[in-house]
Amino acid sequence: xxxxxxxxxxxxxxxxxxxxxxxxxxxxxxxxxxxxxxxxxxxxxxxxxxxxxxxxxxxxxxxxxxxxxxxxxxxxxxxxxxxxxxxxxxxxxxxxxxxxxxxxxxxxxxxxxxxxxxxxxxxxxxxxxxxxxxxxxxxxxxxxxxxxxxxxxxxxxxxxxxxxxxxxxxxxxxxxxxxxxxxxxxxxxxxxxxxxxxxxxxxxxxxxxxxxxxxxxxxxxxxxxxxxxxxxxxxxxxxxxxxxxxxxxxxxxxxxxxx
Numbered sequence: 001x002x003x004x005x006x007x008x009x010x011x012x013x014x015x016x017x018x019x020x021x022x023x024x025x026x027x028x029x030x031x032x033x034x035x036x037x038x039x040x041x042x043x044x045x046x047x048x049x050x051x052x053x054x055x056x057x058x059x060x061x062x063x064x065x066x067x068x069x070x071x072x073x074x075x076x077x078x079x080x081x082x083x084x085x086x087x088x089x090x091x092x093x094x095x096x097x098x099x100x101x102x103x104x105x106x107x108x109x110x111x112x113x114x115x116x117x118x119x120x121x122x123x124x125x126x127x128x129x130x131x132x133x134x135x136x137x138x139x140x141x142x143x144x145x146x147x148x149x150x151x152x153x154x155x156x157x158x159x160x161x162x163x164x165x166x167x168x169x170x171x172x173x174x175x176x177x178x179x180x181x182x183x184x185x186x187x188x189x190x191x192x193x194x195x196x197x198x199x200x201x202x203x204x205x206x207x208x209x210x211x212x213x214x215x216x217x218x219x220x221x222x223x224x225x226x227x228x229x230x231x232x233x234x235x236x237x238x239x240x241x242x243x244x245x246x247x248x249x250x251x252x253x254x255x256x257x258x259x
Contacts, residue, residue, distance in 0.1 A: 005031060013048070014045075014051045018031070025063050032088040054103075061104070063104065067112070088142075104124035128168055130164060130166040204235060
């Protein structure tokens with residue numbers, strides 16, 4: 001019943017699957033620790049250039065993640081131990097490699113935070129997003145408010161956070177919570193294909209673009225532009241950038257090596 005984290009590598013793309021469908025892929029502390037370990041290992045693997053994060057489906061259909069296993073929340077000895085728990089949202093946000101979320105079925109509470117922590121979100125038609133913690137007497141604690149506000153705006157974020165009510169895939173697309181909605185049967189292929197396109201790009205440039213996007217959320221405009229220019233200079237000095245210029249001049253596809 002504790003669940004596990006499955007990982008399958010398809011060339012330069014790694015598919016990481018939350019595998020506890022009988023419990024809507026609700027994460028236990030053990031699963032959170034395994035997810036952190038798996039992601040850190042993939043991040044250190046130079047052959048992995050993009051990651052897809054998804055959930056194993058059950059008999060009732062696709063499932064992404066229902067957040068933390070509520071039954072395990074009372075096992076912490078003190079509130080301070082709860083505050084310092086291994087957080088799976090932090091684990092996703094710490095990854096340098098681009099991460100695509102393939103969200104089918106429920107993405108609730110911490111599952112919503114997991115999806116928001118990914119760089120790009122693709123949803124199946126069955127996807128439902130919610131921040132239901134308020135219905136149980138608390139709020140999210142892994143960046144839910146900040147990430148939602150950046151993603152869908154203050155009013156829409158407040159609507160989700162203050163009611164706890166779910167948002168379906170079409171509404172999530174209209175608000176900008178996801179980038180694309182596809183039939184459920186096409187979800188993982190679509191997310192994997194997108195990750196493959198990202199993996200075909202220069203890996204240093206992709207990781208730098210991700211770092212730049214994250215920094216842009218918290219920097220004033222002038223500082224963000226200067227930071228981007230500095231990162232551009234770093235990329236421009238790489239062997240991959242030289243290869244890109246040569247490939248352009250020779251009218252061929254570039255062969256990026258991550259150097």
